[in-house]
Amino acid sequence: MLFRAPAHGIRRERPGLSLLEVIISLAIFLMAIVVIGQIISIAGQRALDVQQRTVALQIAQAKLAEVQAGAIPLETNEDQVVDEDNAYHWSVIAEQGQVEGLWNVTIKVVRERSDNTRVEIALSQMLMDPTLTGSTQDVPPAVLSSTATATPASGSSSSSTSSSGTPSSAAPAASAPSSGKSASSGSKSGGKGS
Numbered sequence: 001m002l003f004r005a006p007a008h009g010i011r012r013e014r015p016g017l018s019l020l021e022v023i024i025s026l027a028i029f030l031m032a033i034v035v036i037g038q039i040i041s042i043a044g045q046r047a048l049d050v051q052q053r054t055v056a057l058q059i060a061q062a063k064l065a066e067v068q069a070g071a072i073p074l075e076t077n078e079d080q081v082v083d084e085d086n087a088y089h090w091s092v093i094a095e096q097g098q099v100e101g102l103w104n105v106t107i108k109v110v111r112e113r114s115d116n117t118r119v120e121i122a123l124s125q126m127l128m129d130p131t132l133t134g135s136t137q138d139v140p141p142a143v144l145s146s147t148a149t150a151t152p153a154s155g156s157s158s159s160s161t162s163s164s165g166t167p168s169s170a171a172p173a174a175s176a177p178s179s180g181k182s183a184s185s186g187s188k189s190g191g192k193g194s
Contacts, residue, residue: 052119056088056109060123063090063107070130074103087111101129 066072082088093106105127111119
């Protein structure tokens with residue numbers, strides 16, 4: 001098949017876009033770019049807000065743990081600057097509860113932003129007075145008095161286990177009785193004792 005050239009009087013339209021179609025597609029593209037830019041800006045602001053709230057919450061949790069451990073006194077403190085970041089301020093509100101030794105403690109952490117808005121976190125918990133509960137570092141008075149009076153005569157000591165399975169301290173090896181009796185007190189090895 002052979003193709004013939006069109007006659008002079010008939011014009012064929014060229015395929016392509018008109019000027020109106022180009023202007024409309026360009027307007028749609030520019031509007032989409034503006035919307036995407038605003039979405040990115042809002043997402044960045046939200047990410048910064050979440051980061052600042054997370055830091056404020058971590059500071060509040062740390063300060064509450066310090067109050068619970070007794071490192072921070074159980075009293076109301078207002079507007080203290082956080083040592084690690086001067087932009088954050090914290091305060092403690094401590095109120096005696098209905099039960100003696102039980103306190104309602106609220107830790108507030110605030111950060112002022114450059115646009116005059118605030119990030120504010122409040123964390124509340126009921127705590128026992130740390131002076132009443134003690135800590136793992138405290139040594140009971142009975143243990144202190146028994147260790148102060150028990151001074152071994154020689155450098156070596158031995159320990160034995162009673163029949164109940166609890167360890168008991170025995171006399172030093174140099175002063176152990178040689179009559180064959182058990183060194184532990186309060187347990188008998190069966191039968192009648194002599």
